[in-house]
Amino acid sequence: MQKLGMTVSPAGAPRESTRPSLRLVPDATQPRRRVIVIGGGIAGLTAAHTLVTESQELFDITLLEGSAELGGKLTVSEVAGVPVDEGAESLLAVRPEAVSLVREVGLERDLVDPITTKPYLWLKDGLRPMPPSVMGVPTDLRALAAARVLPNRSLLKLPLEYRRRATRFENDVSVGAFVESRLGRDVVDNMVEPLLGGVYAGRADALSLEATVPALFRELQDENSLLRAAQRTARGGSRRAGARRGPVFAGIRGGVGRLPGAVADELRLYGVDICTNTSVRSVHRVDDVWRVIVNRGEGQEVFTAEDMVLAVPPHVASGLLAHICPPAANDLGLIDMSSVAVVTLAYRAADVAPMSGSGFLVPQIAGRTIKAANFASSKWNWIARAAGTRQQRDDALVLIRASVGRIGEEEALERPDRDLVSDVHADVAAAVGIATPPVDFRVTRWPDALPQYATGHVRRVDRIRASLAGIEGLEICGAAFDGVGVAAVIGSARTAARQLLARSGAASATAG
Ligand SMILES: Cc1cc2nc3c(=O)[nH]c(=O)nc-3n(C[C@H](O)[C@H](O)[C@H](O)COP(=O)(O)OP(=O)(O)OC[C@H]3O[C@@H](n4cnc5c(N)ncnc54)[C@H](O)[C@@H]3O)c2cc1C
Known part of the structure; x- marks a missing residue:
């Protein structure tokens, strides 16, 4: 071997790196x-x-x-x-x-790092802070109550779950079925479904507990209560050797x-x-x-x-x-495979009400076109600078990236761009408070995108x-x-x- x-190769492909350009020299005599x-x-x-x-x-x-x-x-x-x-x-x-x-x-x-990682939920009565959770399973009942994302009747029943017996998982179970059996349907609809819809463009009642939340599934092997297992999962943190310090997610400038x-x-x-x-x-x-x-x-x-x-x-x-x-x-x-589309809208900053947080998730039961929106120019500094919002320029733009499409909703994605943009704009405008249409948009369709x-x-x-x-x-x-x-x-x-x-x-x- x-x-x-x-x-050193003078012909190295150009890229932004401070490292020397190196090229391997193949030895033609070696098979x-x-x-x-x-x-x-x-x-x-x-x-x-x-x-x-x-x-x-x-x-x-x-x-x-x-x-x-x-x-x-x-x-x-x-x-x-x-x-x-x-x-x-x-x-x-x-x-x-x-x-x-x-x-x-x-x-x-x-x-x-993102400027902010604080997500919201868009419920019938407006944007509510997303309470801390492990894939929608709440980890802090006080914060959950303060966020007002569940009706009181569901909220009051939750502490009873601490007294539940352990589940012996002989077969895999869907996240939706398991969470509903422990915490009730409102937790599934208002918290779990929007997160799974965002990550997998899938449905809580079909997606596997073991495969989509493996750390929580492992905790459940020797923990009776789902709420406690979620707290242990969050506390244990999944930060592994070689990981980056700071927020859970990072971006690239x-x-x-x-x-x-x-x-x-x-x-x-x-x-x-x-x-x-x-x-x-x-x-x-x-x-x-x-x-x-x-x-x-x-x-x-x-x-x-x-x-x-x-x-x-x-x-x-x-x-x-x-x-x-x-x-x-x-x-x-x-x-x-589920298909999704990402619709990115650019608005004049002057036309947009001040926004906080990194974006919001939309429960499927809300019946909206969009399932999530990401305030790109509030979340990433490099976008804020390019859009002029950081410098508060007169011509500054606000960029919002909305996603559309869950498994089984492929037809909705087949509409012409202008119809999709119009529906997405209507949702975004209603959630955020925008009176004028976008000055520019981009539609990216991702067929068969997410397993x-x-x-x-x-x-x-x-x-x-x-x-x-x-x-x-x-x-x-x-x-x-x-x-x-x-x-x-x-x-x-x-x-x-x-x-x-x-x-x-x-x-x-x-x-x-
Ligand atoms: C809209 C969207 C947003 C996402 N956001 C995030 C995020 O913020 N963070 C995150 O961690 N993950 C995110 N994901 C998930 C993540 O981006 C993907 O799961 C991941 O990039 C998949 O990588 P891959 O190489 O497995 O597949 P792909 O990216 O699908 O690459 C497969 C490649 O194979 C090529 N190919 C297919 N058939 C052939 C063939 N017959 N011959 C030759 N080539 C072929 C395709 O053209 C493609 O380039 C997102 C996914 C989507 C769709």
Whole structure:
């Protein structure tokens, strides 16, 4: 096995980094193991990055991305001249994966805290502060009472839950069913559903307790009361080694959408071949080699490699694996996906009533078009500066990012942009107090965007992994497995890459 050598390259791709531009010099005399990474979202990019940074061996890595752009759900563009993320806009900072990748690719100086993290709930009688909770399960009954988000009849019953006996979980249960059985329907409708709707675009009555709130599920194994288990989960904090100090979420100055470009720049320095507009149609294992058939330009091409990492959404992975591993393909195909749209509105600051907090969540029972709104120019300093609100300029703008769409509401997203914008504006204007229409807007549609962790999801993922473990040179990662958040997706990609390195015996002794 060969140790990597590096020389300074004048041809390093430009990016905002203070680090020297380095380029690996491939040694043409060494046989190199080929790896194809399918999917150029943050999962595929991270898998390739882990392979090049944690191996002692030089791999020939090709990354195939079907669309014209890298990054998948991580992308940033301008609205009224202000850059605002179109997809993910914050990174969980209490776990190490996302912040460490940001640091590794030279964006550490741009890692920022939000100005405010205080969310609201938009109930029938207006915006109410979201009381502290673990995915909507209250952790402070005084704060809950003060927030006035539950009717008194529900509030008064809650302390009785402290006397409940433990539940023995023989089968997985939905978050909605379990919370309702302990705390009543109002807690589900007013608190749990809006949070799950925001994160998964899913429904509390379908999503798995074990898969969507694993830390709470673990506490419930030896704690009788759900309320106490939620308090222990919150107190124990999920801050892990290598996490960032400060708020639970962090952003990147200029947008989380900058992260894929920074990773890709680094991959190119390592000689990774990145092909966009290259959509994989089928994969075949022939004589211990993967043959990957792609659509590229007008025609088809074939790529070959000993190893392959699949980093595509589960329904795509299911199609590609249908004849390679039918049981895994079947399970992957059964993971439902919800579609969402992000509608970003720019208003003249002078037309908007003063806002507090980072945004608000909307319970499904409220019957609104939007399910959440994020006050982008109040939440992130870099947006406030670009919009002129920080400097209180006369032409300052207020940027609000609203999201639409839960599982089963796909039709609502098919309306023309102008109808969607008009409905979203009506909701935002009513919640916040805005008398005039937006001066600019952007509609980003994300079809089949968020995997639904339905009851039984953990068992399903175990089955998929067990079936695929028997297939030589194949790893799988992405949002379908260990969490849909960017940090969890990066974690799943690192695990996949490390497994591939371990299997091929190329793991660096220092990789942890
Ligand atoms: C609107 C929205 C907001 C979000 N906000 C947050 C947030 O604030 N914080 C957070 O932590 N998470 C957030 N998430 C979740 C998070 O962004 C995603 O779960 C994560 O980015 C998924 O990454 P991925 O690489 O697994 O998948 P994707 O980003 O979907 O990447 C998969 C890639 O595979 C490519 N591909 C598909 N088929 C093929 C093929 N046949 N051949 C080649 N390539 C193919 C796709 O084009 C895509 O680029 C948000 C998600 C959405 C939709």
